[in-house]
Amino acid sequence: MTESFDAPNKTRGLSMPHIIVEYPEQLLEDAEVHAILQVIHRSVADSGLFQESQIKTRAYPFRAFTNAGGSDAYIHIQARIKSGRDADNKKRLGEVILSGIKTLNIQASVVTVEVIDMDRDSYGKYAPD
Numbered sequence: 001m002t003e004s005f006d007a008p009n010k011t012r013g014l015s016m017p018h019i020i021v022e023y024p025e026q027l028l029e030d031a032e033v034h035a036i037l038q039v040i041h042r043s044v045a046d047s048g049l050f051q052e053s054q055i056k057t058r059a060y061p062f063r064a065f066t067n068a069g070g071s072d073a074y075i076h077i078q079a080r081i082k083s084g085r086d087a088d089n090k091k092r093l094g095e096v097i098l099s100g101i102k103t104l105n106i107q108a109s110v111v112t113v114e115v116i117d118m119d120r121d122s123y124g125k126y127a128p129d
Contacts, residue, residue: 015050015054015081015082015085016050016054016055016056016082017044017049017050017054017055017056017079017080017081017093018056018078018079018080018081018118019040019041019044019055019056019057019058019077019079019097020057020058020059020060020077020078020079020080021033021036021037021040021057021058021059021060021075021076021077022059022060022061022075022076022077022078023059023060023062023075023076023108024061024062024063024065024073024074025061025062025063026073027073027075027107027108028061028106032104032106033059033061035104036059036104036106037057037058037059039100039104040057040077040097040100040101041055041057042100043096043097043099043100044093044096044097044100047092047093047096049089049092049093049096067109067110072109072110073107073108073109074108074109074110074111074112075101075106075108075110075111075112076111076112076114077097077101077111077112077113077114078113078114078116079093079094079097079113079114079115079116080118081093081115081116081117081118082117082118082123083117083118083120084117084120085117090115091115093115094113094114094115097113098111098113
């Protein structure tokens with residue numbers, strides 16, 4: 001059974017995207033990282049693809065990198081979602097994230113987004129009371 005963003009399958013519960021921003025540590029100050037996470041969170045929530053209370057965003061700096069053999073700083077964003085969604089909704093999620101990022105003055109040479117399916121059947125979760 002396929003779950004769409006616009007009409008979640010009630011028997012499987014709501015989907016929770018994990019949105020992970022990877023960036024060179026020398027590229028961004030803490031306030032800029034916070035702004036990126038807030039813009040992504042707000043853009044995805046405003047799109048209606050997911051409920052705001054279900055969206056998780058986080059960022060990880062990396063120290064060493066190359067970019068096509070060079071040293072131009074880049075940002076890569078992973079949007080990890082449970083499997084079963086159609087290609088149009090996945091594409092829309094990537095576009096929504098990039099649209100939000102475009103509103104910021106980020107000095108990266110490129111920002112990329114990758115929407116990744118998490119296997120629904122093996123995904124586990126523990127939420128203590």
